[in-house]
Structures are given as structure tokens and as C-alpha cells.
Amino acid sequence: MRTIEDDAALKILADVIKIPSVNDHELTVAKYLQDLLAKYDISAKIHPITGDRANLVAEIGHGQPVLAVSGHMDVVAAGDLAAWDTDPFTLVEKSGQLFGRGVTDMKAGLVALVVAMINIQQQGGPKHGTIRLLATMGEEVGEAGSAAFYQQGAMQDAAGLLIAEPSTVYGTAAEQKGSCDLKLTSKGKAVHSSTPERGYNALVPLIKLLNEANDYFETIPAGEMGPVRFNIDVLNGGDQVNSLPDLATALVNVRTIPEYDNDQVTQKLADLIAAYNQQGADIKMTAIMNESPIATTADNRLVKLVQAIGKPYAGRDVVVASSPGITDASNLAKRQPADFPFAVYGPGNMTQHQVNESLPKQMFYDFIAIYQQLFTRFLAE
């Protein structure tokens, strides 16, 4: 029985970091993992999504219960290369720290899931039940990979879900805010600025509406995960200073909570738009992205196990906080009951999306060991 030791796991992580899967090319990561799993007699299926992009699914064990474990294969862009001390797509180790794009978010988590599954399999597999790896594409932008898994029914028989994203350092999360990206388009009538009464300025009602919406959402009482956040991120309109704009657009991102969810946000905006349109505006709204908030109770069974198993590694009680970002859980944990065993729990040190992204090497090794215990105990209990 060959298990993967820490040094070999580090080599696998280096191989995966080397694949520049920046919002694309997840297929290369999927093929690498498929080949790796095949060496240990674990068959994995690649689900093509589009072009060079794909999901990967692999299982060990059989029957119920099914524990779904998930990580994404894409990373965000490296950003300013000159600001990096090392090549972002080469795993570099310096005094116990690992550096590279995706080492925290979340290739270390992904590789730790895969190595833990291989090691459990090499030690005879789960006694009963199934561990199902859902490796996704496109998590960082749009979450199309997890949406496809959800639609294919990959979560239908799942008794629990672990997302290997970094939460806080050795901490975990059982909930995350929702997020929606909306585009508002305002149409007007262009005329020369000397005779504005003959035209209609597309920017004016849009700016008023955005201000009114911004003020309104600030009055929503904060929920357990904090306040609703209404972010006006992009505003465009007009071509030149002596002509009224006939078109104006805005992009807004709203972070939602269970107490005030995506449907309530879009309904409120639709009501505002209807009121402005009654007064002569011509504003339309389209949803670009729509991810629901997820809230399971912090004492669900998976979080309890995480707390018990993770405590000696953390050197303190495992903190249960809100997930700082949106994860694939917004698709994968959709429509689950409040007591559904769900946790975001993975190696990370809060350097995601930054230059010189890093991770303590020991934390990577710890999570391989943690996952082996966590998966085995979840299926055994």
C-alpha cells in the first residue's frame, strides 16, 4: 500500500501551480489530476464545459452516505508581475513558506483533497460510504463549473459538503453571503447641450436611482453575517461635453444575506426602476450573476468534526466565522436544510488574490492529514 508522503504531495502541488489556469485552461489541471488518480486505480471523469475548460469528478468507496468535497481549479490573474518576488507559476519555498499564484486560493486545498482521497484508498478505502471529489472550473468568475455540477445532480444524494477554500487561518465557516451582479441600462435622447429640453439625459435618472438605492440598502438591518452591501462599481455614459448622453450604464454588485436575499434586492430595484420609468426614464435591469446566500447552522455535524479534528493543528479552538468570499457553495449547497453538514475549511493565510500569494508549508501537510481523518470519521459516524 503506497500512500503519498508529504514530499511527494509537495511535488504534486508544484506541478499544479505550474499550470497557469487563470480563468481558463482548467482542462489541463483536470487531466493532470485524472492521470494522478489513475496511478492509484481511482477513475475520474472529465466533464467538458467549454473550450479548454472542464470539471472533474472522482469517487472512492461506494454507497451511502456520500460526502462531497470540492475545490476549484482556476486561479485569478497574477497581476503586476514586477511586484512579485518570484515567478507566480513556479512553486517556490523560502524558510517554510510556499509562494505561487493559487497556493492559498486554492491549489493547496485542491491537492490536499486529492492526496487525502488517494491515501484513504491506499489504506483500504472508506469502510462504507463514498467520498466524491467535485473539482470545478470557473469559480473565480461566474461559478459555471459548480452550477453545472448542481444541474447534473452531483449534490442530490450528498450527505455533506466540504469546500476546501481558505476560510480564516485554521478556521472554518458554515455560511457565506450571497452575491449578485446587475447591469442597469438607461436610454435617453441625445441633443445639443444648448437645448436639453428637446432631449433626455440618460445619466440623470440613473444617477438619481443609484443614489436612492444606495441610501435605501444602507437602512436594511444587518443580519448574522453582517450588512447588505450595495456597491456601485461602474458608471458609463456620454461621449462629449456639449451633447446629452442617450445611453448610460451602471454595474452594481450586491452582497446579500439570508435576512435580505437576492430576490428581495432585485425586487426593490425593479420597483425603483418602475417608479423612475413612470416619470419618463427608460431604465432596464439585467442580472449578470446571481448567487444565493448560504447559511447552515454552525453546529452542523461536519463543522463539529472539523472543530474536534482541527483543534490540535490550530493550537486553539477552531474559529467558526462567515466565509469572507463567495465560494462554489452558493451552487453546491443550494436548497439544503439549515442543519445540512457543510463547512468551508482549507489551508490558507488570507493572501488570496494578492501578489506574493503564500502558504505555510506545514499548513498544507496538516490539511492532508486533517482531511484523511475528517472524511473517514464523517462516513463512519
Ligand SMILES: [Zn+2]
Ligand atoms: Zn477560491
